[in-house]
Amino acid sequence: MPKSKRNRPVTLSKTKKKGREHKESVVNSIRDAVEKYNSIYVFSFENMRNLKFKEFREQHKLTSRFFLGSNKVMQVSLGRSDADEIRPGLHKVSKLLHGDSGLFLTNLSREEVERLFNEYEENDFARTGTMATEMVELKEGPLEQFTHEMEPFLRKQGLPVRLNKGVIELVSDFVVCEEGKPLSPESARILRLLGTKMATFRLHLICRWSPEDFELYREGLDESGVESA
Numbered sequence: 001m002p003k004s005k006r007n008r009p010v011t012l013s014k015t016k017k018k019g020r021e022h023k024e025s026v027v028n029s030i031r032d033a034v035e036k037y038n039s040i041y042v043f044s045f046e047n048m049r050n051l052k053f054k055e056f057r058e059q060h061k062l063t064s065r066f067f068l069g070s071n072k073v074m075q076v077s078l079g080r081s082d083a084d085e086i087r088p089g090l091h092k093v094s095k096l097l098h099g100d101s102g103l104f105l106t107n108l109s110r111e112e113v114e115r116l117f118n119e120y121e122e123n124d125f126a127r128t129g130t131m132a133t134e135m136v137e138l139k140e141g142p143l144e145q146f147t148h149e150m151e152p153f154l155r156k157q158g159l160p161v162r163l164n165k166g167v168i169e170l171v172s173d174f175v176v177c178e179e180g181k182p183l184s185p186e187s188a189r190i191l192r193l194l195g196t197k198m199a200t201f202r203l204h205l206i207c208r209w210s211p212e213d214f215e216l217y218r219e220g221l222d223e224s225g226v227e228s229a
Helices: 017-036 050-059 071-078 090-094 110-119 148-156 185-194
Strands: 039-046 064-067 101-106 121-124 136-138 161-164 167-170 174-177 199-209 214-216
Touching (some): 017 064, 039 110, 071 090, 071 101, 090 199, 148 161, 148 167, 174 185
Antiparallel strands (some): 136 174, 161 167, 199 214
């Protein structure tokens, strides 16, 4: 078995001492994990929800380790070329770390990992700037789901409302959001009040590395991480 290069010193220059120490700690943690786990995956994520992700990570902490953060630091940890990769073939993994991505190191079987990632999704309220997945329109009339104390707040969100005998009324139809258009801060707040969830937190596998082989999951990506035509 080739001699591991994980102990090769890494210089992370042009950073403050505290920042440099943190980055070096991350590098060492990733390199330790490379020796501990059987396979490494790059994954991407959409609509990240930190609490949901923390729960997912805790569920698998006995068999696996996740790393999120600076893609550059993760790349340095693995090696970005044949010359400095810490295990054969890891520079291919490194090149796929870009955008909203992370590392998943595990002793789980490939089938189990694929099942976990393919089945995982968590619905949540959409945030400002998220593209609306459907049109939501409120019709003229009473809004009985809201108490009368909320009338000033709803008016501030742009709703044409008034109080009628203690009941909030919408004086005309109101479009909260339109499908395919980004949510305004007001739209996001109204959707939350309505209990309408438009965001889905998902994880997508990009590639898998083991000492024996390397596999790309996403079609259209070459090993440089660039989408091919």
